[in-house]
Amino acid sequence: MRTPSMKGKATRRRIIDAAADLFHKQGVQATSPQQIMETSQTGKSQLYHHFRSKGGLVHEVLQHHIQSIREGSAAIDYEITSWSDLQRWFRAHAGLQEKYRMTRGCPFGTIGNEVTENDELIRRDLELLFEVVRNKLAGFFLRERTRGRLGPGANEAALADFCISSIQGAMLLGKIRRDRGTVDLAIDQALNYLAGFRRSVPRRRGSA
Amino acid sequence: MRTPSMKGKATRRRIIDAAADLFHKQGVQATSPQQIMETSQTGKSQLYHHFRSKGGLVHEVLQHHIQSIREGSAAIDYEITSWSDLQRWFRAHAGLQEKYRMTRGCPFGTIGNEVTENDELIRRDLELLFEVVRNKLAGFFLRERTRGRLGPGANEAALADFCISSIQGAMLLGKIRRDRGTVDLAIDQALNYLAGFRRSVPRRRGSA
DNA sequence: CACGATTTGTACCTCCAGTTACATCCTTGC
DNA sequence: GCAAGGATGTAACTGGAGGTACAAATCGTG
Numbered sequence: 001m002r003t004p005s006m007k008g009k010a011t012r013r014r015i016i017d018a019a020a021d022l023f024h025k026q027g028v029q030a031t032s033p034q035q036i037m038e039t040s041q042t043g044k045s046q047l048y049h050h051f052r053s054k055g056g057l058v059h060e061v062l063q064h065h066i067q068s069i070r071e072g073s074a075a076i077d078y079e080i081t082s083w084s085d086l087q088r089w090f091r092a093h094a095g096l097q098e099k100y101r102m103t104r105g106c107p108f109g110t111i112g113n114e115v116t117e118n119d120e121l122i123r124r125d126l127e128l129l130f131e132v133v134r135n136k137l138a139g140f141f142l143r144e145r146t147r148g149r150l151g152p153g154a155n156e157a158a159l160a161d162f163c164i165s166s167i168q169g170a171m172l173l174g175k176i177r178r179d180r181g182t183v184d185l186a187i188d189q190a191l192n193y194l195a196g197f198r199r200s201v202p203r204r205r206g207s208a
Numbered sequence: 209m210r211t212p213s214m215k216g217k218a219t220r221r222r223i224i225d226a227a228a229d230l231f232h233k234q235g236v237q238a239t240s241p242q243q244i245m246e247t248s249q250t251g252k253s254q255l256y257h258h259f260r261s262k263g264g265l266v267h268e269v270l271q272h273h274i275q276s277i278r279e280g281s282a283a284i285d286y287e288i289t290s291w292s293d294l295q296r297w298f299r300a301h302a303g304l305q306e307k308y309r310m311t312r313g314c315p316f317g318t319i320g321n322e323v324t325e326n327d328e329l330i331r332r333d334l335e336l337l338f339e340v341v342r343n344k345l346a347g348f349f350l351r352e353r354t355r356g357r358l359g360p361g362a363n364e365a366a367l368a369d370f371c372i373s374s375i376q377g378a379m380l381l382g383k384i385r386r387d388r389g390t391v392d393l394a395i396d397q398a399l400n401y402l403a404g405f406r407r408s409v410p411r412r413r414g415s416a
Numbered sequence: 417c418a419c420g421a422t423t424t425g426t427a428c429c430t431c432c433a434g435t436t437a438c439a440t441c442c443t444t445g446c
Numbered sequence: 447g448c449a450a451g452g453a454t455g456t457a458a459c460t461g462g463a464g465g466t467a468c469a470a471a472t473c474g475t476g
Contacts (some may be wrong), residue, residue: 003443003444003445003451003452004452005442005443005444005452005453006443007442007443007452007453007454008443008452008453011453011454025324025325026324027237027321027322027324029235029237029238029322030237030322030324032432032433032434033433033434033435034432034433034434042454043454043455043456044434044435044454044455044456045453045454045455045456046453046454046455047435048434048435048436049452049453049454050453053434053435054433054434054435103324103325105321109321109380110321112380112383112384113235113313113317113318113321113322113380114235114237114238114321114322115383115384116233116234116235116238116311117233117311123384123386126384127384127385130381130384130385154397158393158397159397161381161390161393161394162393162394162397164377164381165374165377165378165380165381165390165394166373166374166377167377168376168377168380168381169372169373169374169375169376169377169378169380170373170377172317172320172321172373172376172377172380173338173369173372173373173376175320175321175323176320176323176331176334176335176338177335177338178331182369182373185366185369186369186370186373189362189366189367189370189401192401193397193400193401193404196401196404211421211422211474212422213421213422213423213473213474214473215422215423215424215472215473216422216423219423219424240462240463240464241463241464241465242462242463242464250424251424251425251426252425252426252464252465252466253423253424253425253426254423254424254425255465256464256465256466257422257423257424258423261464261465262463262464262465
């Protein structure tokens with residue numbers, strides 16, 4: 001495996017995409033090599049040529065997710081620069097879920113849920129993934145504070161975590177109930193809470 | 209199977225307890241009949257004598273959870289009659305998680321996350337379970353409103369769902385990070401939000 | 417105690433997840 | 447245009463998940 005070549009990279013990519021979708025749909029445990037092969041139109045040899053094992057594939061899928069978030073090519077936009085962006089970020093999750101007729105949860109949460117005491121490597125991948133997300137959100141809150149648009153009494157990381165865990169809980173409940181209304185309501189409440197920290201910029205006059 | 213007898217009931221109970229714990233620990237998919245047999249000190253014949261299939265066992269485990277919640281014998285107390293009870297309810301979840309060294313999530317959420325489009329029966333069980341929980345919480349909020357201790361602008365069911373999804377999200381993130389601090393912070397924020405709806409009872413004077 | 421029903425033990429079976437081995441076909445850099 | 451090694455096809459293997467069959471034991475009730 002010295003120079004990975006075009007065709008190879010394409011195959012590898014197809015496998016990752018297929019696996020990511022299947023993991024999202026039914027979780028890691030419930031997804032067999034067979035299904036991944038069929039969905040990605042590949043054979044067993046490709047699978048094990050490009051990836052050490054199923055666990056290795058999970059790792060690569062998560063790395064791919066992380067990369068997508070970082071470079072802004074993910075299904076959801078994590079570049080938040082305004083409160084309405086934040087709203088959009090929340091609502092995009094509900095939209096994603098609806099796209100799958102409320103039968104799926106969060107792609108990351110679904111995998112995270114399956115982590116056990118023995119999956120230390122996967123757990124760390126997920127930890128990193130959620131840290132990237134948190135940083136995106138916390139970055140926004142920090143900028144808002146800098147501009148005087150954020151009230152006191154909460155730190156940025158905590159607010160970011162609140163966003164993440166709210167959306168995770170909402171999507172889980174939404175999937176169990178197969179009901180978008182549940183998700184929308186939960187999002188409304190989260191936004192409601194966050195709005196409490198919002199400060200309108202004082203008319204430019206007294207500096208302070 | 210006309211008259212289930214003492215010994216039989218005990219065995220059945222051991223199996224359900226073992227399965228519930230294993231499902232909580234590692235999820236349904238990752239739990240094999242073998243493991244359930246070992247943990248519950250039973251043989252394969254008992255398993256399939258008392259339960260139709262693995263799916264049937266999952267169903268019975270969930271029914272057992274529902275029953276436990278209803279009759280107040282669950283690991284967590286759902287009888288909420290005061291705001292401090294509500295606080296305790298939240299914190300009990302963090303406590304439960306810590307008991308397992310932050311390696312597990314919520315017993316119900318863990319199963320719920322594994323539900324797919326094809327598990328309609330299990331999904332319904334979980335839907336019911338979460339409705340029972342919601343009713344417990346909503347009941348409290350309703351009583352508070354009746355007594356004039358709840359501000360306007362939110363309905364009881366929505367607040368109850370907010371509690372549930374907050375705790376679900378928090379426990380998932382806590383498990384991924386293996387960090388209780390995350391959970392505690394998330395709970396603080398949820399309580400913070402809820403506190404905004406709390407009204408102190410007006411001095412008993414003007415009726416209305 | 418006898419009898420039928422319930423409970424348990426033992427053995428077996430099928431299927432497929434997950435993986436490896438190896439041969440063959442392609443790519444591509446020189 | 448030809449090696450070197452990357453990409454793919456085919457076959458096979460192991461282990462265990464999930465479940466069935468049936469006989470033996472045990473219970474509990476008249």
